[in-house]
Amino acid sequence: MFIDIDCNQTKKYNQNAFGDYFVSKRYPDEAKLIAVLSDGLGSGIKANILSCMTATMLLKFIEGDQIPISKAAEIIMNSLPVCKVRRISYSTFSAIEVDDEGNAKIVEEGNPEFIWLRDNEVMKPEYESIPSKTFKNRCLKVYKIKLKLGDRLIFCSDGVTQAGLGGGRLKLGLRREGLVVLLQDKLKETPDISSTELSQYIVNQARNIETDRLAKDDISACVLYFREPRESMVFTGPPYHQQKDAEYAKMFDAFKGKKAIAGGTTANLISRELNRPITMDTTISIGKLPACSFMEGVDLVTEGILTLTKTMEYLESGTYDIDNAAGKLVKFLLDSDRILFMVGAKLNQAHYDPALPIEIEIRKNIIKKMGKVLQDKYFKQVSIQYM
Amino acid sequence: MEKKISVKVCLGTTCFVMGSSNLQELIDSVPKKYGDKVEVSGVPCLGLCSIDWEFSKAPYVKVDDEVIKEATVEKVLSAIDAKLK
16 A cells, blocks of 8 residues: 655744644655654744654654654653643644554644544544643543555644634634534545645645634644555666667556656657657747657656756755646656656767756766655655666 | 658757757748748657767757758758758
């Protein structure tokens, strides 16, 4: 199973820092994922520091694997200081540790209860309560659940459940019940919605019901979706040994997922070996990037180095929805969970002409960097094969 | 029926950075000038830069079978004119 995870946030209005903090990390070797959402007391910089400390420390504790997640959370709960003025703890948190088989351990302290949806029905998991020995008003909830394909978990900060509080229509705010209704309606409409879109939807809806659409608290929503992975392949650069062209072209053809080609020579190679003509988009793109081409059975065909370099730039800066070849490649990559890069090691001598702009980088380096960004920033499973 | 002249502008990496991005205006201007006697299209790569690299003469354009090195709009247009004579 693949875990599609994303978190979306908005800050309290008039603040310049997020008071909620979300952190997640994949551990490909152990086939597991850890995510933590923490809400710091107050808002702005202070809350940011508190939640950031809590979340990152908890993540480090859990990933160390020396103590179980419930113990790690208990230690944090017992040691979080109390705000002098308000007499409540400095931060609240939710954390999840889940493997690819769907075995999940969840701990919560102070945050709204998470929502577990299966076939669009809310599940009611059992939990164990661990009251704090040092603070009377703190109590840890520990869940051990088994997830199935299609399940969704939704974590949020109280900014979501209390959205609209005191306003006109919702005197008590959105509350958990309101959020469940929102989610169920949305999922009825679009059952396959990605975690990115669903978390965005929750945050937008929460903000919309606030008076004047100004968030009165930091709003965060984190969604986990367990589904079959979407696989894709990017074929770029001709193989080092030309006699292997046919072999690699066949491999490309046989691949089941979505396919992209980045590189003019590469596109010609596939076209020749698979006997499929290429047609080029006639849109003119002066001074930007070469236009895309089309080939039967291939989802995207672009030029190589320039497009890849631009794609890398977009991925790093988080620029989406750009209408050019690189923008299309960004979308292609972000719509996938498992990405295989097939990278040809053959060099094009003409690229080393000193008359060329220095933006022309070595293909292997760009792909290596791109793989890292996709893995670290976008939580994709990336593999790179050189040929 | 007369055979159309085909003009292929290489939009591979080397050619693109060496100036073929500017040659794309041919896609618009040539049909205006010659009507449907000439067909212009971009191609992903003509594969010429890697053969010719030591004396790279990118950007390349192909007018029928004739290769135009260090192509400019003027060079391409005069090649088309020569073919049409």
